[in-house]
Amino acid sequence: MGSVLQETTTGRPLWGVDLRMLTGTAADDDRFSVLQADELERAADADTFRRNPLTRVRATGLLAKPWWLPVLEGLDPYTQTVDSLRKVVLAPEAVAAFPYDWRLSVAYNGAVLARTARAHLTRWRDQVASRSEWRAAGERQPRLVFAAHSMGGLVVRAAMEQDPELAADTRAVVTVGTPFLGSAKTVLTLNLLCAGARPRWLLRQVQAMAATLPGVHDLLPGYRCLDIGLDIARLTPSDVARFGGDRDLAARSLDEHTRRWEQPFAMPGHRAVVGEAQATVQTLAELPQAIVVGRRHAFDVGDDGELVRDPASGVPARRDTRGDGTVHLPSAQAGITAVTYVFGQHGTLMRHDEVLRQIRNITLERASGARMADSNKAGAGLETPYLGGSVGQPLTLHVTGLLNPAGVSLTVRSATSGRLGHPLTLRRDIDRPDGAFASRFIPDAPDLYRVTLDTGADVPITQLILVTPPDA
Template identity: 30%
Template sequence: MARAPVKDLVVVLPGIMGSRLADADGRPVWDVSGGALWAAVRTLGGSLKRLSLPKDLGDGHPGDGVAATGVLPSLHAIPGIWHPVDGYTALLDWLERAFTLSPPTPGTPGNLVAFPYDWRLSCRYNAGLLKDRTERELTRWRASAPDRQDARVVFVCHSMGGLVARYYTECLGGHEITRRVITLGTPHRGSVAALAHLANGLRKGWGPFGLDLSAFARSLPSLHQLVPDYACVKGPGGTLAYVRDLPGLPGVDPALLADAGAFHEGLRRAADRPVPTTLDAVAGVLQRTATTAEYTGGRLVPLWDIRDEDEGGDGTVPRLSARPANASRSGYGVGESHTSCEQHGSLQNNTGVREVLWRLLGQEPVFHRGPGGDGPVPLGVLAPPLLEPGEPYEVTVAVPPETPRHDEQLITADLCPDEGGPASSRSLRNLGDGRYTAAFPAPDPGGYRLAVWTAGHPEAPVTALTLVCGNGG
């Protein structure tokens, strides 16, 4: 099939942890993915602890020689910092196959650029690097042919990458050359998951394996910039408070938190231009997602609801956060461009999301005439992002009550090692009232993908990602 024409420069930004990092001598300090993920995390655990950042770094670089060297190709995770996320080379390969996009090579300009970055650092710092790289590549691309002189930039951003791109376009002048910013599960208003990781540290049971990276996580400006920018901590009487109004909350650096608030406020003010940058926000929906929290018993306990409503999200980023608030905080700055029944770590590889990218890159949507029938059933999947040795793998699935025959579905789940070994398959047991469940024997250490689908629609699964730790050997 012929590739669809795209004249613009397309820049792909990964989320937090999605870029390889190497030290000044080129040795990897964060380059772990694939089926041997747990062993690699253990091997690099000491290196990651040494990557802790000094206090009062602000928007600078610590001068430790660490640099980003590429995007991660496969499942990656750091326990206690963020949930597992899939890689980005599959997305880049698809963009190159589907469109007239090609990466630059020495001496040859290209219009498909992967932008890895040191995800430890402030989004402001990385936005400055994005400005330099984008404007350099666009200048080369425009100069390479007469019909490219009016080319502009399209940013495709997963998770925190959307905050980096927005700061460049909204605050550093990038809107002048940008056609649109496409965000996939970006926590525009923050994520309770980030706050819980900071406040609680590594959950009990992992510390004995030498991987307590809590101090490392708490030194990161980037992770603080993912803390909710809305009232999310439940107090007496059910009132909700902003994190910044809770002095003494453990694990949160007050200076980094205040700076994160200023970062989000700056984005809101800058976006309030007469002609704002076109922003297309893709949100994952129907997955059970921590949206508020309550501090009790010395821990921050995530809660699913906000003001008695369970709005869901992508399992990591609440739906209310997947698009930004406007400058006055009276509503949303943009509408939802698309909602996908998918989990956060797999949005960039979801089939429905790719159909949205096809449209947003200026092409007519693919239309196939088929036998008709019902479309895929929306599924909310709850599966563990982290497992300890010997724990069985349990998955529960909910089908919304407004779905026809929501309590009569045939649902299958496949649990597959990330390195591509044989999958274990289970038919989910119907518990009634649209609830389904299955259990797998305790998996071996490593990374896993769980694909869940309804009968007749294996092409539209919901994908959950899991890291299984080792036994401490």
């Protein structure tokens, strides 16, 4: 959801510009319904783009301000990433931003990216060839480096599969929090009508939009994630339809997971930056009336493809892999040997100082200086309400992975005005078996709030929370 979307015929902004779209009190804003995919958009694939590109909605740029969605939570703009890269290349025009219509399928957007990247590389090679001082710096032909966040990593992979010459012209790919195996949170987004949370109008509109979008269904988990007692099953199209999604879109996405399992594709120079230590939904359980709840543990599968079970009871053995709050660790690092781990939340990773340093170093062909996860140190984690909150209602924030809160600060400020809230005090939550610390925050106005956890030992961890007026 990191690209600004606009209605082509009217020029009206549909996404990523007006925060009142999320904080309003009425359900009469029709932009969510305009964002629903029509029949042509639902069926669009790579061949569609080559034959007749879709034009009803267009992406006009990368997100320039913080944004938010229920379950998927906050997303920071990519301004710092682009600016950081433009400072270390020969000229700013060497860096090209790629906004895309994230509502559409990964395959469609992969075709768009392949053409866009090829045109960018050609322009840059021509520019280098025309500058004698640059030619003297070396004889190597310019090549591409991709820096991709979340779904963007899937789009890069699709572009290279569709255009093998693009892969040959690529020196490195950096993926940050990309769900290569999917994300269980996607199912919770499709199941929002069953959440029983507020504001109801926002959840209703987001669920109705998500249920039509190929891009959302392309993020469905392809691993065994549905806890059905003594077995853990993969999702089926019927499961997804029962939980609020679209059967046909789910079938296409899950078939793609199977294809990739059978025919893996390695991107050139691939390095993954992975968020760790954050409480992350990894598997799912179904309650009566097709209500889905997320579980913060995964299940291991042995080399023989069978579930690892407790020897005494035969029950599947649970393991908390954690992750970045949206993508669990195995999904973000699937099949990748060069991995850097950082403490951070999914939507704010692209403004994380360590992530920016890694991307710059890879661009400059320096050693990445990857910090591997220390199994003896859980690391700090931040948990916020993923359905947001309402004015005047207390919001509980949790901090995990700490022995004590000494020297630790937890602050809340407006992400739109910068107004700082009252200092927060951390106290042990006696109801949490993991020893987490908790604090309460009572918002006094509708807004997008930034929560920041600073331990003094690592780069601060941040997350965004949307607070809306009380339901009418």
